[in-house]
Every structure is written in C-alpha cells, then in structure tokens.
Amino acid sequence: xxxxxxxxxxxxxxxxxxxxxxxxxxxxxxxxxxxxxxxxxxxxxxxxxxxxxxxxxxxxxxxxxxxxxxxxxxxxxxxxxxxxxxxxxxxxxxxxxxxxxxxxxxxxxxxxxxxxxxxxxxxxxxxxxxxxxxxxxxxxxxxxxxxxxxxxxxxxxxxxxxxxxxxxxxxxxxxxxxxxxxxxxxxxxxxxxxxxxxxxxxxxxxxxxxxxxxxxxxxxxxxxxxxxxxxxxxxxxxxxxxxxxxxxxxxxxxxxxxxxxxxxxxxxxxxxxxxxxxxxxxxxx
Amino acid sequence: xxxxxxxxxxxxxxxxxxxxxxxxxxxxxxxxxxxxxxxxxxxxxxxxxxxxxxxxxxxxxxxxxxxxxxxxxxxxxxxxxxxxxxxxxxxxxxxxxxxxxxxxxxxxxxxxxxxxxxxxxxxxxxxxxxxxxxxxxxxxxxxxxxxxxxx
Ligand SMILES: Cc1cc2nc3c(=O)[nH]c(=O)nc-3n(C[C@H](O)[C@H](O)[C@H](O)COP(=O)(O)OP(=O)(O)OC[C@H]3O[C@@H](n4cnc5c(N)ncnc54)[C@H](O)[C@@H]3O)c2cc1C
Numbered sequence: 432x433x434x435x436x437x438x439x440x441x442x443x444x445x446x447x448x449x450x451x452x453x454x455x456x457x458x459x460x461x462x463x464x465x466x467x468x469x470x471x472x473x474x475x476x477x478x479x480x481x482x483x484x485x486x487x488x489x490x491x492x493x494x495x496x497x498x499x500x501x502x503x504x505x506x507x508x509x510x511x512x513x514x515x516x517x518x519x520x521x522x523x524x525x526x527x528x529x530x531x532x533x534x535x536x537x538x539x540x541x542x543x544x545x546x547x548x549x550x551x552x553x554x555x556x557x558x559x560x561x562x563x564x565x566x567x568x569x570x571x572x573x574x575x576x577x578x579x580x581x582x583x584x585x586x587x588x589x590x591x592x593x594x595x596x597x598x599x600x601x602x603x604x605x606x607x608x609x610x611x612x613x614x615x616x617x618x619x620x621x622x623x624x625x626x627x628x629x630x631x632x633x634x635x636x637x638x639x640x641x642x643x644x645x646x647x648x649x650x651x652x653x654x655x656x657x658x659x660x661x662x663x664x665x666x667x668x669x670x671x672x673x674x675x676x677x678x679x680x681x682x683x684x685x686x687x688x689x690x691x692x693x694x695x696x697x698x699x700x701x702x703x704x705x706x707x708x709x710x711x712x713x714x715x716x
Numbered sequence: 717x718x719x720x721x722x723x724x725x726x727x728x729x730x731x732x733x734x735x736x737x738x739x740x741x742x743x744x745x746x747x748x749x750x751x752x753x754x755x756x757x758x759x760x761x762x763x764x765x766x767x768x769x770x771x772x773x774x775x776x777x778x779x780x781x782x783x784x785x786x787x788x789x790x791x792x793x794x795x796x797x798x799x800x801x802x803x804x805x806x807x808x809x810x811x812x813x814x815x816x817x818x819x820x821x822x823x824x825x826x827x828x829x830x831x832x833x834x835x836x837x838x839x840x841x842x843x844x845x846x847x848x849x850x851x852x853x854x855x856x857x858x859x860x861x862x863x864x865x866x867x
Pocket of ligand 1: 457458459460461462463464465466482502503528529530531534537538539540541542543544545546550551552553589593594595596620621622623770
C-alpha cells in the first residue's frame with residue numbers, strides 16, 4: 432500500500448488537491464470504510480485527502496426551515512444531539528442503530544452517504560426526510576436531492592473532485608410522528624437486512640401526509656409516492672396499512688445476499704412496514 | 717453463486733443464434749470486453765473490465781464453448797483472474813433461446829465460483845452488475861441485427 436497522505440487545513444486547499452489528482456485521489460473522513468478497502472487492496476488511490484483538519488465541517492445547525500448537518504459530524508454526535516432528538520427523532524434513532532459505539536464515534540455522516548453501501552441505516556431515514564446534499568468543487572457548488580445522489584451499489588452522483596460540504600434536512604410538518612425500524616438477520620451489531628423509515632402527519636385520526644422509505648433491501652433505498660398517497664386523507668385502518676405494506680413488498684425488486692434471500696427480504700419489508708405504520712397510528716413518536 | 721436473467725431480441729431464433737455464435741462481433745456488445753482473440757474454433761481469450769463504485773476489476777481469461785445445440789442452447793466455461801484484486805472466477809455460462817411470436821427470448825444462467833478479495837461483494841452486486849450488462853448487451857445486439865438486416 433503506497434499513497435501520499437494530504438492533510439489540507441482549509442476547504443479550498445482540499446478542493447484544489449482533489450481537482451489536481453482527480454480519479455487518483457480519495458477523500459478520507461472517519462476512515463471506517465475506506466481503511467478496510469485499502470487494507471483489502473480493493474482500491475489503490477495514489478493520494479488520500481484527509482478532511483479532518485478542515486475547520487467547521489462538523490456542525491448541527493438548527494434553522495427555521497430545517498437543520499444543516501456538517502459532513503464531518505459523527506453518527507454518535509447525531510444520535511446524541513438534543514436538536515436532532517427533539518425535531519428529527521427518526522434520524523437520531525437511525526444514527527444510533529449503526530454498528531456499534533466504536534464505529535459511531537468514528538464514522539461521519541459524509542462518509543456514510545459517500546460510501547453508498549446499500550446495507551446502511553442513515554440514508555433510509557434521510558430519504559424519508561427529504562434530504563438535500565450539497566457538493567462542492569473548485570467548479571462551484573450544487574445541491575442534490577438524496578434520491579438523485581444515491582445511484583447504485585457504492586455509487587453516488589459525486590464527481591471525483593467534489594466534496595460533500597453540507598447535508599440539509601427540511602423540517603417535517605408540526606406534530607408529525609416518525610419511526611425507524613431496523614431489521615437485523617444476524618448479530619446485534621450487524622448492518623440491516625432491511626429497514627423502514629416512516630413519517631406521518633395526522634389531523635385527528637386522518638392521515639394528512641405519509642412518507643415511507645425502505646432501505647437495505649435493494650440497491651438504493653426507495654420511496655414509493657404512489658403507495659404513500661393511498662394514505663392521504665384516510666384513517667390508517669389495519670386494512671389500509673396492509674395494502675400499503677403490500678405495495679412496498681410487491682414493488683421493490685429485492686436483492687439477495689448473506690443477510691437474506693430476495694423472497695425473505697420481501698416478507699421482511701411487508702412485516703416492518705406494517706409495524707412502522709401501526710406504531711405511527713397508535714401514537715408513539 | 718448463481719446469476720440469472722433474460723432479455724428479448726426482435727429477430728427469429730436462427731438469426732439470434734448466428735449472431736451469438738459470431739464471437740468476435742458479439743463480444744463487442746459486452747460492456748468492458750477488450751482484446752478478444754481466437755485461440756481455436758471453441759476457445760477465446762480476452763479481458764473484461766468492470767467498475768462498481770470506486771472498485772475496478774480487470775479480469776483476463778479464457779472462454780471455452782462446451783456444448784452447442786443450435787439454435788437452442790449453448791454452454792460455455794469461463795476461467796479468469798484479476799491479478800490486482802487477487803481474485804479468480806470460474807463460471808459455467810448457459811444460454812437458452814426460445815422462439816416467441818415476435819422475436820426470441822434469451823435466458824442466461826451463470827454459475828460462478830469467485831475466490832479472493834472480490835468474493836465478498838457476493839450475489840447482490842454480481843446479479844445487478846450482470847443485469848445492467850445484459851441490458852446493454854441486448855440493445856447492442858439488437859442494433860447489430862437491425863443493421864445487418866438492412867445491409
Ligand atoms: C464494523 C462496522 C459496522 C458497521 N455497521 C453499520 C450499520 O449497521 N449501519 C450503517 O449504516 N453503516 C454501518 N457501517 C458503515 C459506517 O457507517 C461507514 O463506514 C461510515 O459511516 C463511513 O464514514 P467514515 O467517516 O468512516 O468514512 P470514510 O471511511 O473516511 O470514507 C468513506 C467513503 O466516503 C468518502 N467520503 C468521506 N467523506 C466525504 C465527503 N465529505 N465528501 C465526499 N466523499 C467523502 C471517502 O472517500 C470514502 O469513499 C459499519 C462499519 C463498520 C466498520
């Protein structure tokens with residue numbers, strides 16, 4: 432393993448290094464994913480650009496329309512943030528479900544999103560929340576909705592010279608109920624076999640808005656707006672919940688890996704969408 | 717590891733078979749294949765590059781036609797390795813052609829044994845990569861067939 436380690440202490444410095452080395456360079460944040468890939472020699476960059484010394488990339492900033500989370504924020508800080516626990520409990524939950532505490536202390540949000548491993552927790556919660564990712568390069572800055580950012584297995588919309596510089600999560604309707612369910616098929620510290628993030632707003636018993644994202648069961652986490660819309664203006668009866676769960680189970684092309692077969696994942700989607708929606712209807716937050 | 721899939725071509729089964737068996741032409745339709753050379757009438761040597769996210773694999777190896785039942789079924793054996801990723805693949809490729817009312821359905825099954833560093837990516841990644849490659853292959857073959865018909 433031989434590469435040059437660059438540790439720029441400013442954002443422009445890091446962007447310049449990435450622009451210079453292009454495809455030959457890799458960003459290093461918490462290192463939990465990339466160090467494994469280097470050790471296994473799956474990637475062989477000639478330059479590693481560490482972003483750890485750039486100031487002000489780790490933050491959780493609350494604004495009237497939502498929160499901004501810096502890419503270097505660790506999953507542990509997100510899990511423990513009072514702002515996130517209060518306004519986005521779903522995200523605190525999903526961050527807190529990742530691996531084990533040693534991983535969460537080290538793993539960053541930017542690294543989790545850029546790694547784009549299908550068997551991940553935060554992206555599914557963030558998709559349900561309508562997250563926007565900001566990518567910056569010397570060429571400028573652009574904001575990408577998360578559904579367009581995540582393209583496929585280990586593949587994102589990022590160009591080699593771009594850094595994730597901000598993650599924006601819009602506020603949900605006041606009084607929204609949310610939940611995150613992670614299903615593990617192996618050990619208690621494992622990545623998910625399937626996971627469900629759900630957000631619902633109610634007026635009395637009537638559901639006025641529903642958002643459901645299912646992750647880890649297919650190449651990228653998915654929302655199905657046509658199925659979500661079945662709930663709009665309706666009471667979440669057992670029958671309707673069953674119909675929505677079937678909509679997700681039937682329309683997601685599930686994958687097969689060591690955590691479960693495609694058929695098994697379809698069943699897990701059905702069961703966990705039912706559980707998530709029952710939880711929202713019954714009022715737990 | 718078993719990978720399966722299918723695609724449909726708008727051409728009679730005989731035409732599809734002939735195009736598939738024209739290995740040098742056909743191989744141009746497989747994304748990432750280069751440097752294909754004929755060893756003899758049944759074996760070929762070539763290279764295949766695949767990219768999944770940040771990971772690049774470059775396999776070099778041979779393809780040997782084991783069974784040919786024109787125009788319905790072919791079986792080939794693939795033996796390849798990727799030096800940089802210290803990985804080996806041994807696979808049996810079976811393709812079955814079926815006449816449809818308006819074309820031909822091509823079904824493929826790859827029974828692969830992957831060893832080495834790339835093995836950890838497993839079924840899910842391999843299946844999806846194969847599906848994308850098959851889709852690209854199918855539309856490229858269709859173009860070749862259509863061009864051949866008008867020529
Ligand atoms: C034992 C273990 C268990 C785990 N369990 C889970 C789990 O249950 N659920 C789950 O969701 N995840 C799990 N993970 C994955 C973990 O969440 C990710 O490895 C981590 O979030 C990556 O963040 P990092 O800061 O360590 O990234 P790094 O390893 O530093 O980088 C990862 C990738 O992101 C790129 N990158 C990093 N920051 C940026 C940036 N700002 N802009 C552009 N590119 C960037 C890097 O170039 C690299 O390609 C587990 C990991 C381990 C090791």
